Amino acid sequence: xxxxxxxxxxxxxxxxxxxxxxxxxxxxxxxxxxxxxxxxxxxxxxxxxxxxxxxxxxxxxxxxxxxxxxxxxxxxxxxxxxxxxxxxxxxxxxxxxxxxxxxxxxxxxxxxxxxxxxxxxxxxxxxxxxxxxxxxxxxxxxxxxxxxxxxxxxxxxxxxxxxxxxxxxxxxxxxxxxxxxxxxxxxxxxxxxxxxxxxxxxxxxxxxxxxxxxxxxxxxxxxxxxxxxxxxxxxxxxxxxxxxxxxxxxxxxxxxxxxxx
Amino acid sequence: xxxxxxxxxxxxxxxxxxxxxxxxxxxxxxxxxxxxxxxxxxxxxxxxxxxxxxxxxxxxxxxxxxxxxxxxxxxxxxxxxxxxxxxxxxxxxxxxxxxxxxxxxxxxxxxxxxxxxxxxxxxxxxxxxxxxxxxxxxxxxxxxxxxxxxxxxxxxxxxxxxxxxxxxxxxxxxxxxxxxxxxxxxxxxxxxxxxxxxxxxxxxxxxxxxxxxxxxxxxxxxxxxxxxxxxxxxxxxxxxxxxxxxxxxxxxxxxxxxxxx
Numbered sequence: 001x002x003x004x005x006x007x008x009x010x011x012x013x014x015x016x017x018x019x020x021x022x023x024x025x026x027x028x029x030x031x032x033x034x035x036x037x038x039x040x041x042x043x044x045x046x047x048x049x050x051x052x053x054x055x056x057x058x059x060x061x062x063x064x065x066x067x068x069x070x071x072x073x074x075x076x077x078x079x080x081x082x083x084x085x086x087x088x089x090x091x092x093x094x095x096x097x098x099x100x101x102x103x104x105x106x107x108x109x110x111x112x113x114x115x116x117x118x119x120x121x122x123x124x125x126x127x128x129x130x131x132x133x134x135x136x137x138x139x140x141x142x143x144x145x146x147x148x149x150x151x152x153x154x155x156x157x158x159x160x161x162x163x164x165x166x167x168x169x170x171x172x173x174x175x176x177x178x179x180x181x182x183x184x185x186x187x188x189x190x191x192x193x194x195x196x197x198x199x200x201x202x203x204x205x206x207x208x209x210x211x212x213x214x215x216x217x218x219x220x221x222x223x224x225x226x227x228x229x230x231x232x233x234x235x236x237x238x239x240x241x242x243x244x245x246x247x248x249x250x251x252x253x254x255x256x257x258x259x260x261x
Numbered sequence: 262x263x264x265x266x267x268x269x270x271x272x273x274x275x276x277x278x279x280x281x282x283x284x285x286x287x288x289x290x291x292x293x294x295x296x297x298x299x300x301x302x303x304x305x306x307x308x309x310x311x312x313x314x315x316x317x318x319x320x321x322x323x324x325x326x327x328x329x330x331x332x333x334x335x336x337x338x339x340x341x342x343x344x345x346x347x348x349x350x351x352x353x354x355x356x357x358x359x360x361x362x363x364x365x366x367x368x369x370x371x372x373x374x375x376x377x378x379x380x381x382x383x384x385x386x387x388x389x390x391x392x393x394x395x396x397x398x399x400x401x402x403x404x405x406x407x408x409x410x411x412x413x414x415x416x417x418x419x420x421x422x423x424x425x426x427x428x429x430x431x432x433x434x435x436x437x438x439x440x441x442x443x444x445x446x447x448x449x450x451x452x453x454x455x456x457x458x459x460x461x462x463x464x465x466x467x468x469x470x471x472x473x474x475x476x477x478x479x480x481x482x483x484x485x486x487x488x489x490x491x492x493x494x495x496x497x498x499x500x501x502x503x504x505x506x507x508x509x510x511x512x513x514x515x516x517x518x519x520x521x522x
Contacts, residue, residue: 029410029461097419097447098462100361100385124361124385125401140386140401149290158358186358188449200290201359 001115004132007082010062011106011118011129017054018088018104019122022047026123027098044092048072051088051104059084071213083109085216091162091190100124101192107216114238117220119195128195130224137199146225148247149200154254157182157203157247160193167208171242174232175206177258194218194245198225203247204255208232210240218245228252232259262376265393268343271323272367272379272390278315279349279365280383283308287384288359305353309333312349312365320345332474344370346477352423352451361385362453368477375499378481380456389456391485398460409488409508410461415515418443418464421454428469432503435493436467438519455479455506459486464508465516469493471501479506489513493520 001007025047052072059068067078070086084106089095091102104120108131116131126139128146135146159182161175179185182204189196191214193205198221215237219229222245232242234256244259246252262268286308313333320329328339331347345367350356352363365381369392377392387400389407396407420443422436440446443465450457452475454466459482476498480490483506493503495517505520507513 027460027462029408093445093447096445096462097421098457098460099447099450099453147290160358184354184357186354186360186449188447189360192360196359199288199359201288201357 001110001132007063007108007116008129008132008134010058011108011116012127013062014055014058014084014086014106015104015118015120015127017058018051019120021050021054022089022104023122025050026095044089044095047095048089048092052086055084055086055088055106069213071211081111083111085109085114085213087191087211087213087217090214091192094188094190099188101189103191103195105191105213105217107213107220109216109238114216114220114223117217117224119191119217119221121192121195126195128198128221130198130221135198135221135224135226137195146198146221147200148197148222148225148227149203150226150248150250152203152247152251154181154251155183157251158201159185159204159206160189160196160202161185161187161206162190162193167242171208174259174261175208177261178204178206178255181254181258191218194222197227197245197247198222200225200247203251205245206243206255206259208242210237210243212238212240215240215243230256232256262371262393268324268369268377269390269393269395271319272369272377273388274323275316275319275345275347275367276365276379276381276388278319279312280381282311282315283350283365284383286311287356305350305356308356309350309353313347316345316347316349316367330474332472342372344372346370346375346474348452348472348474348478351475352453355449355451360449362450364452364456366452366474366478368474368481370477370499375477375481375484378478378485380452380478380482382453382456387456389459389482391459391482396459396482396485396487398456407459407482407486408461409459409483409486410464411487411509411511413464413508413512415442415512416444418512419462420446420465420467421450421457421463422446422448422467423451423454428503432469435520435522436469438522439465439467439516442515442519452479455483458488458506458508459483461486461508464512466506467504467516467520469503471498471504473499473501476501476504491517493517 067083087105328344
């Protein structure tokens with residue numbers, strides 16, 4: 001891709017700006033009880049908006065020609081053929097609880113596919129990036145490559161999802177068939193689950209009811225690590241909805257069969 | 262308590278030793294696939310044992326007169342009247358998944374009550390300590406006091422537990438009554454849930470089937486932050502079993518009523 005390095009630099013500057021906007025609002029009880037603020041002051045909403053504004057400012061300065069789709073402020077058209085897909089805080093409930101499994105999601109689409117993405121966890125200072133030749137975790141302990149693990153059979157696999165009450169009744173039944181076939185199922189990690197899959201720690205993430213901005217960044221990271229992301233029918237997951245991420249093609253095929261069984 | 266400062270220093274040295282023993286084994290895929298290791302090599306078990314051995318070495322050197330109860334190596338009697346209660350890795354499943362919600366738990370009992378405790382998260386470098394005049398989080402961003410929040414009514418409360426499939430059928434029904442009365446329920450955080458309660462981020466933690474070493478450290482931290490820990494009948498939780506932690510006396514009373522309703 002043309003300008004790949006400048007695109008990557010821009011994405012990191014956006015993630016830095018989002019971190020700076022969000023962290024003062026995370027685990028800040030004083031803000032909620034501050035009398036000078038309105039009674040309905042909500043630090044998560046505040047942080048969500050501040051972070052998207054901060055990322056849009058970076059784009060306006062560095063790449064005004066690109067389009068933007070943001071969770072908070074909708075669509076801004078561009079004319080470069082590239083669109084940034086932003087979820088300033090994925091996992092607002094985790095944020096509310098003080099649990100560091102929420103993340104800032106950045107994805108870059110060229111209209112055909114997601115070409116690059118970031119999952120950033122500001123509190124743990126972990127940044128997972130994938131695409132344009134990169135697949136790495138940059139964290140407080142330095143860098144390490146992201147490599148999804150292979151060779152794990154379904155009965156030995158670890159599955160993650162955000163809510164045990166996943167989707168509709170039919171979706172919950174399909175999901176339950178996978179739960180009953182794997183070694184371990186864990187809940188509640190939001191976008192951090194995709195990061196753990198890219199790190200080679202877990203094998204499957206299955207969710208329903210996602211938005212496009214929930215999956216763009218994670219998809220780039222997982223695919224760059226060698227994993228597979230699709231919808232439950234095996235087609236593109238770029239629009240969100242029912243999403244499955246698998247560490248290997250074998251697991252992906254087996255889990256799809258169960259979801260559609 | 263006599264020797265309070267020396268006790269606190271010893272506990273921190275134990276937590277430091279546990280961190281050093283565990284961190285090389287966390288998220289280390291190379292260890293699992295290393296051919297020179299036995300086929301059943303399990304990094305979690307290895308880390309669990311190494312950390313308890315490291316903590317016992319500190320105690321043997323600094324406080325040989327104290328008793329020890331450890332998850333991995335059982336009971337070692339003492340004659341000081343003080344007993345250290347150790348869970349080197351609480352949340353082995355989270356550890357296995359690479360999720361930083363496991364912790365090193367250290368509690369100190371004087372035979373009547375838990376007087377001091379630590380919840381340490383080595384990867385995020387967060388150490389929550391409570392008792393002997395202390396209630397604080399020491400983390401990469403410095404120190405902050407631990408203060409459980411008050412004034413949150415049950416319908417606005419946030420509840421956490423480790424497994425959605427909590428305990429027996431009867432226990433699950435009791436738990437479900439609380440779930441149906443609160444604003445938000447989150448799963449999967451192990452000991453980190455107690456740390457978030459002490460931080461003033463969440464309001465209730467309810468679990469069943471705990472061991473004494475699962476709750477000693479968290480109990481000291483929560484109580485030092487002003488929270489309440491008991492069993493589901495309102496009695497002492499020091500032996501584990503059915504445990505409830507609440508941020509305030511009001512919430513504790515209301516949740517107990519639901520659990521026993």
